[in-house]
Amino acid sequence: MTTAQIVLASRPKGLPVTDNFRMEQVDLPQINDGEILLKGLYYSVDPYMRGRMNDAKSYAPPFEIDQPIYGGVIGKVVESKSELHQPGDVVVGNFPWRRDFIVNEKEARKIDASLAPASYYLGILGMTGLTAYFGLMHIGKPKAGETVVVSGAAGAVGAVVGQIAKIQGCHVVGIAGSEEKVQLLITEFGFDKAINYNTTHDITKAIADACPNGVDVYFDNVGGEISDAVINNINFYARIPLCGQIALYNTTEIPVGPRLQPMLLTRSVLMQGFIIGQFQAQFQEGIEHLAKWVKEGKLKAHETIEHGFENLPKALLGLFKGNNTGKMLVEA
Structure with a gap:
């Protein structure tokens, strides 16, 4: 054949x-x-x-x-x-x-x-959904009333992260690259606020305006200048699940950016990278939660x-x- x-x-x-x-x-x-x-x-x-x-x-x-x-x-x-x-x-x-x-x-x-x-x-019922679930729930550990920011929010993982954060009772802010995606995040996925980084001149201020109580959980899918701006608004004891760095994948030289470690240190922030395979023994837990939320119409x-x-x-x-x-x- x-x-x-x-x-x-x-x-x-x-x-x-x-x-x-x-x-x-x-x-x-x-x-x-x-x-x-x-x-x-x-x-x-x-x-x-x-x-x-x-x-x-x-x-x-x-x-x-x-x-x-x-x-x-x-x-x-x-x-x-x-x-x-x-x-x-x-x-x-x-x-x-x-x-x-x-x-x-x-x-x-x-x-x-x-x-x-x-x-x-x-x-949503495979690696994408499981990545969102374990990254947010096991590393981000969101609590009701906290503010969760998601970069790459209209992507496969980001859209699920934001919806799970809403299920947990959080104020959710998404960052995406077009007005169409911004509207989709709010109207389809239930985000509270969304920012178009391509039309925002001061992304740090835009995040501050959308997050008046600061950022408690930052689900980082992109890295680069967007992540620098989010971390400038980070709260004490915040958690940063580090999922992707798509802004940097195609660079041919190592970019020089702000040194963020002092802020992570002085605000006692946890930043943890992860690979979904690390949670393989717990996949059934994740699938059960995701399937339940899909069936209930809470997760689209x-x-x-x-x-x-x-x-x-x-x-x-x-x-x-x-x-x-x-x-x-x-x-x-």
Whole structure:
């Protein structure tokens, strides 16, 4: 059987470009006992993938040149030599960017697409939702009445963070990059305030105005000057879950910014980076809470879906231009 795959053709310098990817044909072998043949339905594109395009030590090994990109994929079982999965089952896992692919039965987790759309298991009921849940609840530890600020608030993780903070009874302020996203945060996701950093001349003052009682929890998805401005408004004993630094992923030189450690020190602020895999033993707890809130209508999902397997690189590059609202996916 021949299928298409997308490989890393070269390592980017700065912002990735389409030439860093290549689509090619590959022959698949026959499946063996304990394996399943899957057809890809939905593919997740995520900011962390940019880091794995570098040949650098990190929490996950880099993607290999001339080998397929890997990420979260929803697939349908086409053929099975497994007692765990039958043809027609829909599963999720960390799979290659191929239209069709063979995996070990234990690498795939069956999902119930009757409970929620299958794509939700890559977003609000998958790693995206779990990242928001554990980062906010286990590190941010929000209390009713506190102020929570979320950068990258209209992104896949940020939108969920803000909604969970509202469920906890917090005053929630989101930072995003367009008026459309600002309005969506308020009208769709229930944020109390939202700031468009592209039209705000003094972001530090804008945050101060939106947070008259200061900032108790800052969920940092972006880093850079936006995070500098938020931390200038930080309260004593505040908590900063450090989830992403998308503003810095494509820099070719280390930027020089304000030295924030004195403020963190004198205000007794906790800043903690985290990787969602650290909470793997507690995933069931997170999924139960997220599913309950989705069922109750307290937690809404928003997806930006590109169509066509060949558009996976385009979708990934779009993340760095702010083209997505909520979770970015590609439907094959």
